[in-house]
Every structure is written in C-alpha cells, then in structure tokens.
Amino acid sequence: xxxxxxxxxxxxxxxxxxxxxxxxxxxxxxxxxxxxxxxxxxxxxxxxxxxxxxxxxxxxxxxxxxxxxxxxxxxxxxxxxxxxxxxxxxxxxxxxxxxxxxxxxxxxxxxxxx
Amino acid sequence: xxxxxxxxxxxxxxxxxxxxxxxxxxxxxxxxxxxxxxxxxxxxxxxxxxxxxxxxxxxxxxxxxxxxxxxxxxxxxxxxxxxxxxxxxxxxxxxxxxxxxxxxxxxxxxxxxx
Numbered sequence: 596x597x598x599x600x601x602x603x604x605x606x607x608x609x610x611x612x613x614x615x616x617x618x619x620x621x622x623x624x625x626x627x628x629x630x631x632x633x634x635x636x637x638x639x640x641x642x643x644x645x646x647x648x649x650x651x652x653x654x655x656x657x658x659x660x661x662x663x664x665x666x667x668x669x670x671x672x673x674x675x676x677x678x679x680x681x682x683x684x685x686x687x688x689x690x691x692x693x694x695x696x697x698x699x700x701x702x703x704x705x706x707x708x709x
Numbered sequence: 710x711x712x713x714x715x716x717x718x719x720x721x722x723x724x725x726x727x728x729x730x731x732x733x734x735x736x737x738x739x740x741x742x743x744x745x746x747x748x749x750x751x752x753x754x755x756x757x758x759x760x761x762x763x764x765x766x767x768x769x770x771x772x773x774x775x776x777x778x779x780x781x782x783x784x785x786x787x788x789x790x791x792x793x794x795x796x797x798x799x800x801x802x803x804x805x806x807x808x809x810x811x812x813x814x815x816x817x818x819x820x821x822x823x
Binding site: 601629636637638639641644688690697698699700701702703705 | 743745750751752753754755758798802810811812813814815816818
C-alpha cells in the first residue's frame with residue numbers, strides 16, 4: 596500500500612531555535628497534505644492543509660508565522676516550527692490522501708523543546 | 710461542523726474477550742468512515758474503512774458497519790489478543806466539503822490482559 600514517511604522521527608531542540616519536519620509520499624503524488632498535532636493521550640488536531648503550488652490553509656487558532664508550511668513538490672511537504680518554545684513540544688503527524696477516499700498517515704515526529 | 714464521538718476509555722479486557730468500541734458521527738456531507746489504530750510511540754495506521762451506507766469494513770478480525778440511520782460506525786472484534794492493546798481512533802473524511810481532511814474522535818485506549 597501507499598507509504599508516507601516523516602523525517603526526523605524525533606527531535607530535541609533548545610528554546611528559540613527552528614525545527615523543520617519533512618513529510619514525503621513515497622509511491623504516489625499528493626497535491627495536498629495535512630499536518631496534525633497530537634498532545635499526550637489526546638486526539639489529533641488538524642493544524643493546516645498544505646497545497647502544492649499555493650499557500651497553505653491554516654485552521655483557526657493556528658499561527659501561520661509560527662508554523663511555516665511549504666509544499667515543495669508533489670511528494671514533499673515541510674513544516675517548520677519557528678522559534679520553538681516548550682509549549683510547542685508535541686507529536687506532529689502528516690497525512691496525504693490517495694484517491695478520493697483514503698488517507699495515509701506518516702509515522703509522526705516527536706518534538707521536545709527544552 | 711463535522712464531529713466524531715467515541716466511547717470513552719480506557720477499556721480493559723481479558724484475552725479472547727469480545728470488544729466493542731462505540732463511535733457516532735455528525736457530518737454535513739456524505740462522509741467516509743475510518744478506524745485507525747495507534748500503537749505506543751507510533752503514528753496512525755488505517756485499520757479499516759467504509760465509504761457508503763451499509764458497507765462493512767474488516768481487517769485483522771476487526772469489523773465495523775456504516776450505519777447511516779444511526780450515524781454510527783462501531784468497532785467490534787470477537788476475540789481480542791494482547792497484541793491488540795493500542796489506542797483506537799474513529800474518524801471521518803467528508804470528501805464533498807473538506808477536501809479529504811479528517812475529523813477524529815478522542816481515541817479509546819484498549820488494554821488486553823493475558
């Protein structure tokens with residue numbers, strides 16, 4: 596089946612630094628990808644929709660200048676957490692739709708900001 | 710807007726017990742319905758799906774039937790194993806209005822004891 600990868604799988608950084616997370620669709624093209632955030636023992640919260648060739652669409656309450664999204668190609672979307680702070684520590688998951696009915700999720704990136 | 714309500718957990722069962730995790734939804738369009746499983750420290754894996762009313766999704770002994778009249782998609786398994794211990798998420802994807810992005814329930818933690 597289709598595979599979505601994320602890199603890195605985990606990252607620890609100092610407060611104030613920026614962190615880039617990559618999401619790749621390995622065997623299919625995705626003009627749209629989605630970025631989710633998951634807090635411990637909670638559900639996934641959609642942060643934004645990444646669109647190839649145009650600006651990302653952010654959900655209400657998500658700071659677009661804080662979470663920069665770039666859909667560089669039909670198989671790659673990146674999420675950059677700028678000037679990260681401890682409250683940004685979370686599990687970030689991307690997904691890509693394949694066809695009209697199925698989404699494939701990446702394995703997630705665990706971010707810890709010290 | 711769209712929403713998914715899942716049975717609250719945690720759920721603890723003995724091996725070979727019968728499992729039911731309830732899920733109901735509200736949606737403005739005609740959604741596809743999904744169950745995802747998340748093992749500790751990992752991303753989401755698609756467990757099963759159903760795309761129209763009365764469809765039954767099944768995989769690895771798990772089943773769920775799309776009930777439009779009761780707006781439900783309950784997950785069942787006849788005989789659980791210790792390896793089924795994980796968090797289970799019910800989700801919908803309303804392809805008509807939300808371009809495939811998913812709305813998740815809060816997740817139900819299942820622990821199966823030997």
